[in-house]
Amino acid sequence: MLSKIPKQFYFFLTAIFILNVIQSSFTQLIFDEAYYWYYSQNMAWGYFDHPPMVAFLVKISSFFFNGELGVRFMSCVLSTINIVLLWLMIDNPKKNDYIKHFFVLIFSMTLLNAYGFFTLPDTPLLFFTSCFLLTYKYFIKNQTLALSVLLGIFMAALMYSKYHAVLVIFFVLLSNLKLIRNKYAWLSVVVALICYAPHFYWLFENDLVSIKYHLYERPNGAYSFEKYTLGFFVNLVAVFGLTFPFIYKALFKTKSNNLFNKALIYLTYGVILFFFVSSFNRRVQTQWIIIICIPLVVIAFNYMLHNKQALTWIFRLGIINTVIILYLRVGLAYQPLLFTFYYETHGNKEWATAIKDEVGNRPVVFENSYRNAPMYSFYTNGTPTFSLNNFMYRKNQYSIDNSEEKIRNKDVAYVSKYSKDNTFTYTREDGGIYKGKYIPNFQSYRKLECILKDNALLLNSDENIELKIYNPYKETIDLTKLKFAVTYMDDYKIPKETLAFVPEPTDPKTTALTQKDTTHFNFKLPKTNKENIGYFRVVISENNLLYGLNGKPIPIK
Template identity: 80%
Template sequence: MQMLTKIPKQFYYFLAVIFILNLLQSSFTQLIFDEAYYWYYSQNMAWGYFDHPPMVALLVKISSFFFNGELGVRFMSCILSAVNIILLWLMIDNPKKNDYIKHFFVLVFSMTLLNAYGFFTLPDTPLLFFTSCFLLTYKHFIKNPTWGLAIIMGVFMAALMYSKYHAVLVIFFVLLSNLKLTTSKYAWLAVIVALCCYVPHFYWLYENDFVSIKYHLYERPNGAYSFEKYTLGFFVNLVAIFGLTFPFVYKALFKTKGNDLFNKALIYLTYGVLIFFFVSSFNRRVQTQWIIIVCIPVIVIAFNYMLNNKQALTWIFRLGLVNTVLIIYLRIGLAYQPLLFNFYYESHGNKEWAKAIEDEVGDIPVVFENSYRNAPMYAFYTNGTPTFSLNNFMYRKNQYSINDAEEQVRGKDVAYVSKYLNNPTFTYTRESGGLYKGKYISNFQSYRKLDCIIENDEVTLNTDEPLTLKVYNPYKEDIDLKKLKFAITYMDDYKHPLETLRIHPKTTQNTITRLKKQDTTVFKFQLPKTKKENIGYFRVVISENDLLYGLNGKPISVK
């Protein structure tokens, strides 16, 4: 508390302006799709979700206690971003800093994505905040380790991991910068506290068959390596996160030496994350937000460098002001699309298309084919209308694959929205160019949780050997086999579908006509012959009631 009272009033004036700006932005900007998805998380709080740990859902839930609408999703992000700026300021020890408050705020505000996460509610929002909490605690810990600081640091380590799995990089590279921590009883206490706090999420992962880990490590679709899209794209991201100030920001990083343990931690964290994702760029496209975590240590490094280098101070301030003007323009454009001329971002028009579909279908549930984005967005802007994302073999699994959303629409009369419809009953075209095609289905029945299990890790392509298929029915009702069609989807090395061929599995008992509820039925089948080349995987898929085939089996490698 004493540290806060030493902060000049001018600092709080700048902070208040940014906080109010973020509140206004939050109120007048429609949700982006990921925010709607995380709002959907928050409607059923849990210790984990398909794609991410639960911290982002908790932020949305807390925000909803204070406000409705968009601000009811983003309020806590505005709070965290304001506090985060204070934490960053407290990490800087230079006695000259109080004379350069406006320079500090220009540096912070000019960082593009850090600016956006001042109001957007995404997993990176708490990740950035708890990184600052962790680093500031670590700064005090290395000066005077105590049991109390160890416990606090352990809590922040757990909070980091509850925010996003990438947080493991923060913890690892800070540890790597000071290997003597491995012999510190206080550091080990911090680790034990973190693990104890994280037990609920570990248990959730166990209960859900480690679905998040499997998806991120093994099942996430990828593409063939492209230097332009992957590695060159990574370097473009390095520029994008800092905008016009990037030459001087990186110069500050290169010039800064790890003369003490805290600066060494900042340097290791920055270089470690950048090198990790540079190497990753040879395997997959690195998204810009994946490297945003380096903004936290770089702000401290760059501002300390500015205070000791007049040229850097002048140029970062000037270029930062240009960044700031551009960012304010773009932020207004997020809320008011005509300012961006013909450019439509995902924060534009969502309320309008949701209302148009609602006017057409009324208050009946809506099933969106292959869209964990549209389903929650529609639910948000229609005050919680039941929705479901029916994921087929051309898409990927998501939160709708593991929760009870399917049960909320089963047996109901629904509006079915899919780009694959040939004869839609109704259509709606978004101003951005997206087309929604829909029809009505009475007594909607889907069984997307049917689990097809093949215990082979690898199978020979075009083999004549029969394979064993186990189908687990998790539902509380028997399922008539006549309602189901089985097929094999062949995929390339990057798990993109190439061909889907029908199969006719046989049971050992020809009298079996139904999949027994919450039971496993064993079949035999042969892989259908294919002339497709470059096949890397196959999966068993099921179509129920003539819907498009689902994602029922895991990818099996072929040779």
């Protein structure tokens, strides 16, 4: 099969691989990549925000290289193989005469291009979507035990990449409901579930933290047509750049004349429809719809081979896209090319080095920044860091791992935009300011858990509320070190007001939170004059730090 691919194809393929390796080496990390690098420092079957595949890729890359390429090398490899898989999905015998058109089509797709070297959860998602679809293509024609097992493995790999992968599996199944009665299809499901069992167990052990975050706790806001729904349509254009009219025309013109084409069409329309509906509830990020690039490469190229006008215009517009993308890619590594525009890849090594020169080998605590904490650690050779998340932010991987233990009882540098008594500051070239101070013998207890019944409560009532506080630490915590408050939030869980209260222990002799135990209290909701209150949560401040995220949001009637 691979031997039939012309040498010209391998020439273009090698050129793209080398370009991506060079780009990876000379472009600083973006914040999400640093966060996933942080994942890889403590390998697990799951993480707060995502399944573990992205961390696994970073870990493999680190075996071969250091620095940025040690984060991105496997992305370069997978994206290169992905191009081959896409080529193999196309059956038209004329395709060998239009190799350069195929590469222009792929390279001109903005995010498909970017994920050729960036290491993000969508990188393996794209790769395993192609693996899954190509295997399904052969499975349709010849249902064997080997293909069934392989299909199951790729379904599990998809789900290990990103939870959105369920859309790929669902819409392909929807395109061929006869699979419900197919024993080989069911075998694939069994294999996938067995392979995915370790992640299910991790979710169970961690109180379904990832599922709860994505379904209930992600930041959101009031609906805006411009930001949400119109923004969704802008994303549909941005994914393909100037070629978008012809890409979508190819989709409209393609008929589901066989099961594989039908799967591609269902997958594309299904993802678009799903996120269109989602856009009425939340802002749809561009990368969420990137899955459609895989079926649309196959659909668009097949259409190009049958339509000379589409072939000509996609090639011409794709060349323009390519030139723009190459210019921007150079700008990712060399900021002056972008004039006054600064992106995430600019200046990170510089600010991390500057703070390191100031604070020395002290661990650094970043308040409310799961982005800065891993970036600093990456560019300072693994300096211990911690993201201290408070009630104005959200939980993340630092909320559930052991990073807090590494900095407790240490003399730390504390970086916070809320701090007023700063010892040092650093101003980035893009205008961002880091403010810091030194804290000796740092103490935080962000994992203290405030437990209330989930039933809705009446605002400003005098009802006595039972509060349970679980102390997961190996030390007893004196109540005099703690302050308690209620944070009132609107319907979108945005904090509106935080009011202190003093809980009454059910046992009057209680003076501390016993280690690895639950302590019982009673309290009344503090009175508030704020309107449009939708939720509240109980929060704790330890040692005069800003209140944390200790309780779940509880609805207000």
